Amino acid sequence: MYQRLITSRHFVPLLAGFGAMLCITALSSLGSAVQSSVWLMAPFGATMVILFGLPESPLAQPRNIIVGHLLTTAIGLSVATLVGVTPWTLGLAVGLAVSLMMLTNTTHPPAGANPLVVMLAGEHWDFLLMPVAAGAILIVVFGVLYHRVISGKQYPKRWF
Template sequence: MNNFLLAIFAGIGAALAIGVLAYSDAEVSSVVLIMAPFGATTVLVFGVPDSPLAQPKNVIFGHLITAFIGVFFTQLVGVTPLTLAIATGLAVSAMLLTKTTHPPAGANPLLIMLTGQSWLFLLTPVLVGAVVIVLVGKMMKRLQGTLVSS
């Protein structure tokens, strides 16, 4: 597949993943399924799917680990300029130490702390959203493989 088609295919995959999350978010009023870092996640998952940073383990656990740190600070430590900095630094270190580095997830502590999220945020949107993006990514990769081989 040439670069133009790969770029179009990546854009379609990103649109599908975010579309599924945004539509579901709009239809289920009591559940949040989308957050800004997922936009950057789709760049990696659909644009450079073979990158180590775009692998399912990195996407899912990178988001979960950094979100946990953000919620922990929000709920138990407090939000100040200093704790925003410390939480972000801890999130980066935690992803590197666990080999789950996913750059978009680096925004999670800031997002979570600045909006005062609770523990439920780890389930939705973080876990559910990351899993949906990974599943749509796998589907698109399989479809791309089918198109290339035919």
């Protein structure tokens, strides 16, 4: 009966939303618990859609989530540091991010927004570690635990 319930057409979307809610709540709570610590950024919300809604997708695998977020954030920070922030460099950074994710087989669509986030917000290199690296790793760990314990789906399909 439980297996039939968790695979029903109406239950699966609710279960995915529940996982996303728990993960973002946990990251947000960490930020509140550790003063002046940020564990969230907007693209993580889009990562929730892929990780909890489509966990079998290649785009949801740990390599794609972690490396995709790190690579694109580093590109945004590099472009901003080297040539500044202009309409042209915003486009350049996103274009480079898309190309490098595809070339390295680490495509994760939500990470495509990271260059814009860091460049428009004027973030610095410490942003790469917190919230990007720490948050992406915790998201993957949360996803593994959630899918193994609650959703019953096999996640990940591959690590790296």
